[in-house]
Amino acid sequence: MLHDFVQTTSGDMETTISGYKLVDYTEQYKSIMQFNKNKKVHIHQWYPFVEGYSKEFIESILSEIDYKPELVLEPFSGSGTTPLEMQNMGIKCVSFEVSPFMHLLSTVKMRNDYKLKEYNQYLNIIINDLKEYKSNIRDLMPIPFGRTVVQNEKLKKWNFNDDIMDGILDIKLAISIIDKKDNKYANLFRIALASILLEASNLFRNGKCLSYRKNWQINNTLSRSDIHLIFISKLEGLFLEDIKLIEENFKNDLSSNYELCFFGDVRSEIDRIPDDSVDLIITSPPYLNSRDYTDIYMLELKVLDLVKNYNELIYLRKKTLRSHVQIKYENIEALDIPLLKDCLNKLLEKEELFWNSDILNMIKAYFIDLNQLFSSFKTKMKKNKFIYFNVANSAYFGVEILVDEIVCHIAEKQGFEVIEIRKARNLKTSSQQSKQIESLRESVIVMKS
Ligand SMILES: C[S@@+](CC[C@H](N)C(=O)[O-])C[C@H]1O[C@@H](n2cnc3c(N)ncnc32)[C@H](O)[C@@H]1O
The missing domain is CATH 3.40.50.150 (Vaccinia Virus protein VP39)
Structure with a gap:
């Protein structure tokens, strides 16, 4: 009006x-x-x-x-x-x-209590863990809940390609190691993982819902190691810079x-x-x-x-x-x-x-x-x-x-x-x-x- x-x-x-x-x-x-x-x-x-x-x-x-x-x-x-x-x-x-x-x-x-030294220590554990190829990743880390999360013979569409899901599971497994040491950093890494999920999936946010991207079957060529790289580059890039600033700005009061x-x-x-x-x-x-x-936000809710x-x-x-x-x-x-x-x-x-x-x-x-x-x-x-x-x-x-x-x-x-x-x-x-x-x-x- x-x-x-x-x-x-x-x-x-x-x-x-x-x-x-x-x-x-x-x-x-x-x-x-x-x-x-x-x-x-x-x-x-x-x-x-x-x-x-x-x-x-x-x-x-x-x-x-x-x-x-x-x-x-x-x-x-x-x-x-x-x-x-x-x-x-x-x-x-x-x-x-x-x-x-x-x-x-x-x-x-x-x-506001992240510390750069601790952050870097945990980041290195993640990087090292991701170097090791795990052929049995799905036994070590179960696939998230959901009928359409990964491909199966009954489906025409699925959220994540198999290789990409394996990359995500690798990351989840690495985060679970940090979780045992310090839950604060594990949660920070979970948000970094959440921030790459949409890009890794076959979907896009379409107003009220998630929809499949055009030609997702051909266009989504990301591999398991691409997922690791995208994740690590987030952690080594903008997250690391912000952790530095948080530590610099930290005041006890x-x-x-x-x-x-x-x-x-x-x-x-x-x-x-x-x-x-x-x-x-x-x-x-x-x-x-x-x-x-x-x-x-179904992808984030399920994968995490x-x-x-x-x-x-x-x-x-x-x-x-x-x-x-x-x-x-x-x-x-x-x-x-x-x-x-x-x-x-x-x-x-x-x-x-x-x-x-x-x-x-x-x-x-x-x-x-x-x-x-x-x-x-x-x-x-x-x-x-x-x-x-x-x-x-x-x-x-x-x-x-x-x-x-x-x-x-x-x-x-x-x-x-x-x-x-x-x-x-x-x-x-x-x-x-x-x-x-x-x-x-x-x-x-x-x-x-
Ligand atoms: C429009 S968003 C808020 C945006 C926020 N002001 C910002 O700038 O990020 C509305 C939020 O309300 C949450 N929400 C919905 N129902 C709720 C409830 N019953 N109690 C608390 N939060 C609720 C949703 O999950 C969503 O995150």
């Missing part, structure tokens, strides 16, 4: 939607709402994360609020950008993450947010935080776009043995915010918000087009989850403190779900003051939607407790 912004005396371009101030921040936010900007930045570069914002976004918030927070909350840690940047600024940040892979990634990035990053479902785990303690929240929950993080069977996968999906249709729920009662009900009614008119009967339930459940979260925020936050909430609107069958406006209603009902909605970017819609809705607003909602 296009809006006519009007220039105010302060120079801001703004308008009003659902009674809330909508300010055009597309200039200020155009590059910093994407992780891309941090692809070559110290530590952030260890693993490229598509669904995150940049450290510059965090810095911009800290430079505009008129107090230094004592305790920040990030309910959806993802790649750990918020708690890591807070740590770099000497600010405590408690964070939560339900995915064992994202949790591992966040905590590995937040550790500088606390790490590592121990404040909790693994689990924030909807229940948030009660670990004392009431009236948080004085800033910066976050970006999963968007209402039916994207299931357990699907998109973070999901070892189907039951564990279902269990994990049930713990995620309800922004996807992977889990079925009984009929859900929508929150009593007229704007939400209006969107749901418009969608109901398109019911015959639904590719999944759980879409309505997903939308209702998403806002119920956010409502629960805002209720907890109210208890955990001190008075007159800020929330920066990054969301995006979504569209199903030509009906736009005005997520940011609905979130404002939820927050207000829970006792927050909505300062403004900042339009951050226009996100392109999928090809099915684009005829009716060209783009969707991604925004940052600024609220006060």
